[in-house]
Amino acid sequence: MRLVDLSSAVDASSFEPDPVVHEVLTPREGARHMSEEMRLHFGIEIDPDELPDSEFLSLDRITLTTHTGTHVDAPSHYGSLATYGDGTPRNIDEMPLDWFYRPGVVLDLTEHGTGVAGQADLEKEFARIGYTPAPLDVVLLNTGASAKAGTPEYFSEFVGLDGPAVKLLLDLGVRVIGTDAFSLDAPFADIIARYRETGDRSVLWPAHVTGRHREYCQIERLANLDALPVPYGFRVACFPVKIAGAGAGWARAVAVIDE
Secondary structure, eight states: OEEEEOBOOOOTTSOOSSOOEEEEEOHHHHHHHHHHHHHHHHOOOOOGGGSGGGOOOOEEEEEOOTTSSSEEEOGGGTOSOOSSTTSOOOOGGGSOGGGGEEEEEEEEOTTOOSEEEOHHHHHHHHHHHTOOOOTTOEEEEEOSGGGGTTSGGGGTSOEEEOHHHHHHHHHTTOOEEEESSSOSSOOHHHHHHHHHHHOOGGGSSHHHHHTTTSOOEEEESBOOGGGOSSSEEEEEEOOBOOOTTOSEEEBOOEEEEOO
């Protein structure tokens, strides 16, 4: 088999609306840190210079949101209440693992400009590739947005899905929808402009709001989707990090291709 990395990095050197702070303790600094922690918490004294090469271990401290880099949104991210089940949307640590290792389907939306793609656009793609997503398939949207990753334009110039398009996939039994863009919805400015023009609240983040009524997860900020050699016939592994009570979790998304 061949593995294709579909993940974008958490990178403190890249532009982020919520900047990433990445502090690194060197192995020498780690020795001093460990020595102090041992003294404070366990009453054990050890001089850092007694350690081999006067070093211990490096340590990374990172400050970031769970929506930085490739991540999976849980139903609780979409709102505090749900109209399904018992009315309480699940957090990321409560989602079934078997949603996140499934056959994958990649749809090409690279010809769309900034804005939204609709149900007809998805159906056109189904016809082009000769395949309609099956229940629990992971559907990935190749919008071309990942080429702008690390720039301000990545957060303002991309295509998302409208409400009917999301509902079409959910009606087919899809429970995980991924995109290489910043959001499964259109950019903020595009959404607000259409709302001001029409007064229609259904254009306000419909992909996310739909999750208040239909349980599903989004994978946002994927990468490298154009490296997939086929539109279907591969598997996707995208297990989210198990963060208790969180509305999202980082994921290392990978395509598994049999050869």
